[in-house]
Amino acid sequence: MQHIIDRFISYVIIDTESDPNSETTPSTQKQWVLANKLVEELKAIGMQDVTIDDKSYIMATLPSNVDYDVPTIGFISHFDTSPDFCGANVKPQIIRDYDGKDIVLNAAKNIILSPNYFKDLLQYKGQTLITTDGTTLLGADDKAGITEIVTAMEFLINTPEIKHGKIRVGFTPDEEIGRGAHHFDVEKFGADWAYTMDGSQVGELEYENFNAAGAKITFKGKSVHPGYAKGKMINSMLIANDFMNQLPSGETPEETKGYEGFFHVHHLTGSIEETVLELIIRDHNKKKFEKRKKLIEKIARKINKKFAKQFGEDIVITEVKDQYYNMKEKVLPVKHIVDIAEKAMKELDIKPLIKPIRGGTDGSQLSYKGLPCPNIFAGGHNFHGKYEYVPAESMQKAVEVIVKIAELTALEESAKK
Template sequence: MQKIIDRFISYVTVDTESDPNSDTCPSTEKQWNLANQLVEELKQIGMEDVTIDEHAYIMATLPSNVDYEVPTIGFISHFDTSPDFTGANIKPQIVPNYDGGDIILNKEQNIILSPGYFKDLLQYKGQTLITTDGTTLLGADDKAGITEIVTAMEYLINHPEIKHGKIRVGFTPDEEIGRGAHLFDVEKFGADWAYTMDGSQVGELEYENFNAAGAKLVFSGKSVHPGYAKGKMINSILLANKFIAKLPKDEVPQKTSGYEGFFHVHTVSGSIEESKVELIIRDHNLKKFKERKKLIEKLVEKLNKKYKKKFGGPIVECTIDDQYFNMKEKVEPEIHIVDIAEKAMKDLGIKPLIKPIRGGTDGSQLSYMGLPCPNIFAGGHNFHGKYEYVPVESMQKAVNVIVKIAELTAIK
């Protein structure tokens, strides 16, 4: 397992935070640092057709070692980290033989990773954990996935007795800002299907995800001296607040789970003259997803109707943009690719946890681009923050699953 630890740390200590406000791809220049490192490493372990394009999309091939026709499969992960929390100067901490108690991440700042709050920790008693130092995220999302794919490919290269067909690997930038698949060349990749290694705890196998949209609203107002404002002032901040209050109060991330959708207001800014509200809309069910978007439009319409005469025109402007759709529609007709992954886990003594993703992956977009792409666990927990950690044993199990899937796909 030391090789997994060393490889993972060599990846996470490279800052690859993406930037949603950038128009370039990759969105940050620093993502090239790890991308170029990965290209050289893929060549060193013996992968063939290693390429990187002008947008830092990496592809490589492990040729088939059987003399009969086998489907070409792929494994995909992303190398950027979330802008939700800093990924600069990551200092991973290794906790061998975890005792089940509190882990002090940062003594000076009293930052503690505790099973009293993060109960999943107790599953990993006796295992080796890699954590943050409490000041950054870790980057297991999704550098654990990259570690697992590279390690699995190296293992297959060093063990030619394991029969497999042609395997393609792909590493992408900017997944964390929703653009990871935008410039992915599915035709060039040339796989019949693929798996993203981008899930969380051991056993996760997902082929359903949210339908997703983002909404941006701009509220206008009229500023008048507050001492003489009666009947004249229109405070756009209060209009924005009125809109937010009309959203279903229990349909928010902190009160939903499973297949329950939500509205999530994530940015509010403003003044009397102008206020902006940004939110995301999520639902697994396409009909309910469309109804959620219609609710936003109706609330906007009501406000505009109410203030039309007083304001002299639309007082709220709203744009709603679809972001991605539920991959179930594309994967279910090819359900055998889920069955193979499920069997691989069972053969390795891993209990499959087949459940919907409460989010999206590159795989959701790739599935609609013609590459059916379920998601498999990468092993990390508490992504996008200072409490992120990954058990090394979970990464090893993910490596084993990749190898087993390759082996199962090559069975006549």
């Protein structure tokens, strides 16, 4: 267990925050620091065909140790951390034999990780928790996943009596800004299927995610002295407010769960003459997803018609772009890859938690690029903030799941012979 903790900490203390405003890949130069470290570590543990390309995508191979054909499987994680919260100068704290009480992350700032608010903590009483110091995120998303993959490969190399086929591993930049799979070379990776180790609590197994789109909506206006503005001024901020009020009530992230979709306004800047609203559109159901996008256009047309005579041109300009799609469509035809992961968990006395992802992973994009890719737990909680933590035991269980999946894949093929 200490080996896993030490490896994880060696990763999280390296700042790898990605930048959505950058046009390079990786989006930040500092991601190269961990990328290069991972390359050397993969070589050191005995992985073969270790490569890193000019965009910092890492791939490596664990050769098969059986004399019959076995599908090539892959395990993938990302090494960037979210720009939503500070990822620099991470100072992990290790809480051994957690007693189920409040954890003081930062006494000076009175930052407390409490089971009264974060009830999942109580699942891990008696375990070893790794937390932040209250000033940064931790980076378990997804450095826990990387830790687990590297550790599992090291274990398989050192335990040759466990039979497995060829295994490919891949580590990517920029997943947190939606670009992790953009330059992933599926053909070079050469796996029949893969698993992203990028979920949360123990047991999570996911092969459904949102269909996703982003919208940028620009509202125009006319500025006139307010004392003489009657019939002349058009305040773009008020038009934006009218637009938001026409979105369905109750269909926001804070009011939905499970398979329920939403509209999420996440950015709004404005003046009288121009206001820009940015929102995301999410739904698991493809027909409902398309309907949501059409609603954006419908509201815009309604407002444009209202101001057509006064403004003389479209007063609302919409840009709606698809971001990713529900991987379920690509995974269901090869559902056995989910069944293998589920069986692996059950054989390890882990209760599978099969549920839809209320978000997306590299796996959703990779599935549409020809690499079916369900998502498996990495063990962390409260991602992207100062309350993030991961139990060391959860990372150990994820390592065991990776090993068991590799073993079961080889055994199933052996049984067919």
